[in-house]
Amino acid sequence: MNFSWNQIKKPIVALAPMSGVSDSPMRLMAKKLGSDLEFSEFISAASLFYKEENEKSFKLARFEETERPYIIQLFGNVPEHFEVAAKILNERFNPDGFDINFGCPARSVVNSGAGSSLFREPEKARAIIEAVKKASNGKPTSIKIRAAFKNISALEFIENIKGAPFENVTLHMRTYEQLHTGEPNWEIAKQLKEKLKPLGIPLIINGGLNTAEKAKAALEYTGADGVMIAQASLGNPFIFREIKAALNNEPIPTVTLEERIQTALEHAKLMVQIKGEDYGILEMRKHLAWYFKGMPNVSELRAKLVKISSLKELEEILRTIPFQT
Ligand SMILES: Cc1cc2nc3c(=O)[nH]c(=O)nc-3n(C[C@H](O)[C@H](O)[C@H](O)COP(=O)(O)O)c2cc1C
Incomplete structure (x- = not known):
């Protein structure tokens, strides 16, 4: 059956995209231990725009059939770059969907106008989402965002891009300034869920969910449709089965x-x-x-x-x- 954001069983437990880390072997291990959904490491849209036969990008995009549902994540700043990249990768790899990175806080990414800095350019963000949706022949298209970029909150950003063809939001519940540590903001996730509910768009929450109990509590508090795990899965694919057990009210299996x-x-x-x-x-x-x-x-x-x-x-x-x- 074709993947769709509305039909995938909720709550979703997903492995996060992690550049330099969440490659195909790690994704296969996560999948084996309970992850429902896999994302590629982020891939530069510009790299494929400027070099169509870009083996480095292809290496990042490659996956095993058993990883499905598998989503390719792109980052960049120019809608035409996304259009070319999504078309090439869709034809070559036929992923189950595309995700657009509006969350990366890395200086090199933000300075190039990509990642979370696109909070400042909602019209461009909208054009990027439309370009990916169109170039991938309507594949499920999702976005990954942050709690805030400087003084622009996730709620404001979503309002500003309302109507663009995105079918899922993953919220890293930390701000741009917090990078990858610090207290995540569950409250904004709860508010975002309320905002997305009437639009029929699911919400995955991410950030600091480093135990099964915490993942379950965050889902209950925010009403979100899934959790995404990054750092807590490093050397620890067991976290996925632990979360699944907690969600099923089963005892959490120990790891010998x-x-x-x-x-x-x-x-x-x-x-x-x-x-x-x-x-x-x-x-x-x-x-x-x-x-x-x-x-x-x-x-x-x-x-x-x-x-x-x-x-x-x-x-x-x-x-x-x-x-x-
Ligand atoms: C090494 C590393 C690489 C990352 N690369 C990406 C990436 O390519 N795309 C992305 O959207 N987020 C990336 N992130 C952010 C994670 O997906 C996630 O949002 C963040 O780590 C917060 O989740 P956590 O608290 O469970 O680690 C990366 C994080 C780390 C630690």
């Missing part, structure tokens, strides 16, 4: 050390399968550090893991971890 080791190994194998051994293992190093963060006496293990160069070496190191189970 043995399971953690097996999961990290499975993740590494996917890395190697998808990216090749050299690059895959290099990319896996940071994930390994996350998988074993917080374990007692971890510094020696971590020092070894961040230097591995093959799957075999990883298997040997993991074999030396004494099981506590």
Whole structure:
């Protein structure tokens, strides 16, 4: 069945787009452990406008069929760039939808007039959404925004782009100034949900939802239609099944050390399968550090893991971890 924002089962539990992190292997692990929806890392619309056969962008967009529903996220500042990028990526990869980044606070992105700085240019934001919708032949089109950019709130921004063809909003409940830390604002999410309800547009909330209990409480408080998890999923795909369990009022499953080791190994194998051994293992190093963060006496293990160069070496190191189970 074709993906649609209205038909996907709610509440949605999604893995967040994370540049340099949420690649296909990580998305597959999240999916296996309960994530309902996967997003690509953000991809520059300009990069495809200026170079149609852009292998670097294609690498970011590529996904496995088992990841579906899978949404490609674009960022940029020029509607024509989005039009070209969405057309190329749609024809080449046939994703289930496109998401537009109106939330990124990174200086390089904001200085180029993209990401959250588009709060200041609602007419351009509207033209971007229309361009993506049209160029993708009407694919489900969604937007990811922030609680505020400077003095412009999410509520004001949504009012300013009302009527544009977006079918879902993901709200990072922190402001532009807060970057990726600090107290998220559940109140504005609740108000935004009220605003979107009569328009029939679902709301996914994101930001600081680092435990299953918190994700459930935030959904209940805001009335939102889903949660999106970024930092709490690093080395911890288990968070998705934990949230699912909490939402079903089931006991939250514990993660044994043995399971953690097996999961990290499975993740590494996917890395190697998808990216090749050299690059895959290099990319896996940071994930390994996350998988074993917080374990007692971890510094020696971590020092070894961040230097591995093959799957075999990883298997040997993991074999030396004494099981506590
Ligand atoms: C390393 C990293 C990369 C990110 N890259 C993206 C991105 O490409 N697109 C995007 O919309 N948000 C990106 N974000 C923001 C996250 O999707 C999310 O909104 C933010 O981390 C807040 O969620 P959290 O508190 O669960 O981490 C990134 C965050 C991190 C930590």
